[in-house]
Amino acid sequence: MRIFISAGEPSGDLHGANLVRALTEKVPGLAAEGFGGPRMAEAGVQLHYPLTDLAVMGVRRVFRHLPTFLGLLDQAERRWRHKPPEAVVVIDYPGFHFRLAERAHARGLPVYWFVPPQLWAWQQGRVRKVRRWIDTVLTALPFEEAWYRRRGVSTCHVGHPYFDALARQSLDASFLREQEQRGGTLVGLLPGSRTQEVSANGLMLLHAAQKIKEQRRDVRFLVAAYRSEHAAYLRHLSARHAIPVEVHVGRTPEIIELSEACIAVSGSVSLELMYRLKPTVIVYRMSAPALWLARQLVHLPSITLVNLMAGERLYPEVVSSRDESSRIAEQVLAWLNDPESAHQLSLRLEQLRARVAQPGACQRAAEFLVQATAQRRAAA
Incomplete structure (x- = not known):
């Protein structure tokens, strides 16, 4: 054949x-x-x-x-x-x-x-x-x-x-152990796999991290970069703006597993976040003309696959042409400061996973x- x-x-x-x-x-x-x-x-x-x-x-x-x-x-x-x-x-x-x-x-x-x-x-x-x-x-x-x-x-x-890959996924135990030993409350930042997504959303995710850190000094941020050039760009941004984050390449599954909550650029990664039952804010920043055009062409109740499969908005969404880091940070802080609300969301994600995540x-x-x-x- x-x-x-x-x-x-x-x-x-x-x-x-x-x-x-x-x-x-x-x-x-x-x-x-x-x-x-x-x-x-x-x-x-x-x-x-x-x-x-x-x-x-x-x-x-x-x-x-x-x-x-x-x-x-x-x-x-x-x-x-x-x-x-x-x-x-x-x-x-x-x-x-x-x-x-x-x-x-x-x-x-x-x-x-x-x-x-x-x-x-x-x-x-x-x-x-x-x-x-x-x-x-x-x-x-x-x-x-x-x-x-x-x-x-x-x-x-x-x-x-995607669920085939997740069912066979093997996490790096040494990376998990090293991060857990360092302590702190972990929040994952997932800026996307396309270069233009990283460019459009990276700084907004870092600003959200900075605002979370101002309220919760115990939080550490792990950034999941898809490519080494994305990692270099994000490290440059974080250093220039004095935002303390750790950037890792090829560690997306481990970062999701370790995190109490995540901020992720919209994409199929939402399926992995649902699979691992992680409270997440889904974001997508684009230019004002692109956003206007998208709203004329796209007529859906949600941009997130998880929400579409659930038939309800489990994951909060922030789609904008502006820096919406304050809104993003507010939602993540709500989960961190009220673990019961995060737990309730995880239970609803677990129900959805049982229904749709069949390898x-x-x-x-x-x-x-x-x-x-x-x-x-x-x-x-």
Whole structure:
């Protein structure tokens, strides 16, 4: 079995790697190639380009990399002419993957979307492209399957692969022990995995930490940086503003586990925060024009996956074009100063986790892809 798989963001790289491992268990001779990141490469994917290095948002940033994206589409077609895959699997990242799916479909290649784009949130008209170019959407969230099917899209609900990764996660015991021995009340700061998110939100998170520290001298702050360059930027900011935080790279799970409460930039990390039952303020800062546009295009009661799955606002949200560090600090202090309120939130998160955090998405997706490929072979 030969597949072409593409992921454009760090989370997609993780899910792609786990999917390829699940496929390899079922098809030992699996040949996988495509675009992605280091985790997919470790799982055995022959990477033709590190697409996760271009995890970009916004029209200007996309336009800057447009020649690269167009070149990658051409490169994929050359690979398909040389060795046609039996399945093309795309993971989230709709801007690029719609174009990739269009070209694959034009060549008669079956296309499957694993962790589909959240079209139900904004630009719902794009579902026409899904109907035209995607053979089956492997839905991740409980309500997605019905949403896509009502719009004429073939689906198979497999669940969210983030819970596969969490179920297998192993924490660094020495790091946990070292931090616990140092004492203090720990608060985690999670500034996002994209460079532009870190740039837009990093200083606001640090200001919130400073305001919390003024009220609670016992609090220590651990910052979870995704990349070393993010860590360097955040250390520079904290030193310039004299805000005492510790910045760590690659320690997101440990920092979440250690923290009494967290402040996190909106993203799939909210699922991990829910999984570990952590009271969290979800934030997202953007420019005033971007915020205005988002409010015209997005019509949802929440920006947070956890809240959407719960059907209620478990996690407070702060979405703004301004520094809202005072609001953020106030909420975190409320949890720290009233442990019972934090405990009650954790109990509600535990109930949600029991309902939705079921591992096995990658195994179910792999089984579907193997069966779909076998059916196509039999029909050929």
